Amino acid sequence: MIAGLYRAGDSPLHRMAAGWKLLALLVAGTLVFLVESPFAALAALLAVLVLYRLAGFGLRLAMAQLRPVAIVLAILFLAQLWLASPAVAALFVTRLAALVLAAALVTLTTRTSDLVDAIERGLAPLSRLGVDVAKVSLSLSLAIRFIPAVGQIAAEIREAQIARGQRPNPLTLVAPLIVRLLKMADEIAEAIDARS
Amino acid sequence: MSTRDVVLVALFAALMAALGAFPPLMIPAIGVPITAQSMGPMLAGGIIGARRGALSMLLFVVLVAVGLPLLPGGRGGLAIFAGPTAGFILGWIAAAAVTGVLVERFWSGLSFVTAFLAAAIGGIVVLYAIGIPWISLVGGVPLATAAAGSAAFIPGDLIKAGLAAAAILMVKRSYPIIRPAHGRP
Numbered sequence: 001m002i003a004g005l006y007r008a009g010d011s012p013l014h015r016m017a018a019g020w021k022l023l024a025l026l027v028a029g030t031l032v033f034l035v036e037s038p039f040a041a042l043a044a045l046l047a048v049l050v051l052y053r054l055a056g057f058g059l060r061l062a063m064a065q066l067r068p069v070a071i072v073l074a075i076l077f078l079a080q081l082w083l084a085s086p087a088v089a090a091l092f093v094t095r096l097a098a099l100v101l102a103a104a105l106v107t108l109t110t111r112t113s114d115l116v117d118a119i120e121r122g123l124a125p126l127s128r129l130g131v132d133v134a135k136v137s138l139s140l141s142l143a144i145r146f147i148p149a150v151g152q153i154a155a156e157i158r159e160a161q162i163a164r165g166q167r168p169n170p171l172t173l174v175a176p177l178i179v180r181l182l183k184m185a186d187e188i189a190e191a192i193d194a195r196s
Numbered sequence: 197m198s199t200r201d202v203v204l205v206a207l208f209a210a211l212m213a214a215l216g217a218f219p220p221l222m223i224p225a226i227g228v229p230i231t232a233q234s235m236g237p238m239l240a241g242g243i244i245g246a247r248r249g250a251l252s253m254l255l256f257v258v259l260v261a262v263g264l265p266l267l268p269g270g271r272g273g274l275a276i277f278a279g280p281t282a283g284f285i286l287g288w289i290a291a292a293a294v295t296g297v298l299v300e301r302f303w304s305g306l307s308f309v310t311a312f313l314a315a316a317i318g319g320i321v322v323l324y325a326i327g328i329p330w331i332s333l334v335g336g337v338p339l340a341t342a343a344a345g346s347a348a349f350i351p352g353d354l355i356k357a358g359l360a361a362a363a364i365l366m367v368k369r370s371y372p373i374i375r376p377a378h379g380r381p
Contacts, residue, residue, distance in 0.1 A: 005263045102278070112262045178367050179370055182204075
């Protein structure tokens with residue numbers, strides 16, 4: 001089982017049901033896109049930072065959430081500055097930063113398993129439209145279990161190639177890896193069908 | 197969907213995670229790191245077909261959304277979908293579908309050229325057709341600006357389409373999964 005991005009804690013945000021957090025994020029995300037003033041966007045950003053505090057997280061963790069988008073945000077800021085005005089540039093970048101931070105906060109305070117449960121519950125009404133919720137659940141739990149296994153097989157193939165004196169490259173690794181996975185698929189499917 | 201279809205979908209979602217853990221290739225002439233992961237949609241569509249391939253990408257996107265750090269550099273979580281480049285992640289679903297449809301269409305006489313075109317049309321043309329307007333919309337910049345910012349990744353993506361095409365052909369020869377459109381056995 002691979003570790004998710006969840007950070008354990010006991011704050012009101014951690015205790016809140018996953019479904020409500022997702023709904024709140026959706027509403028907040030829509031509202032923040034209706035904001036037209038950079039000051040309102042800044043207020044939204046500060047409000048999200050207060051929520052980080054409430055969740056027991058420091059400013060440093062909040063900043064770490066922005067790092068992956070920092071370059072794109074910087075480029076967007078410069079493009080807006082050049083094409084529009086400083087106010088518009090500030091509005092767009094502040095708004096996006098607030099949204100990214102809010103979304104990351106849901107991830108940080110919600111266990112992967114709770115989010116998976118929320119999705120499965122959310123899908124239940126769709127079963128009348130032909131969505132096979134049991135198969136969706138099966139594919140989710142299988143994939144979570146397969147992730148470390150596939151990484152392990154990839155490492156084995158790479159080691160075997162190095163031992164034979166081959167220099168592994170993406171192609172000589174990917175094709176045998178996929179053939180191994182396809183062969184596995186038949187065995188796993190038979191085992192699942194035999195048990196049900 | 198048979199149980200085997202579900203297993204194939206889950207395995208290709210897991211393959212995406214493994215590709216995300218591959219060390220990125222740095223080609224000095226291009227200047228941007230090439231990650232193996234965006235080969236995933238081309239491989240999924242070209243090897244398990246349009247429907248299962250697209251579902252495997254949808255499953256992978258859901259796994260990222262629920263907080264697993266499966267994107268290169270251990271990124272993941274809902275924040276990915278709030279950022280301006282989310283179209284390039286969500287676009288993987290359509291990319292796999294289009295690559296899959298094209299490979300299925302050319303299946304009986306599949307060559308490197310047709311496999312490459314299928315991978316490039318699905319994994320580059322379709323992906324950028326979703327990713328670039330997304331940046332433009334979310335970031336509030338004109339389409340041309342968003343396109344110029346994305347162009348640096350095209351050479352790397354062409355290399356990946358070539359690698360994916362070669363892999364699709366190798367797997368077709370040794371373990372074909374897609375059935376020809378006519379005359380199902």
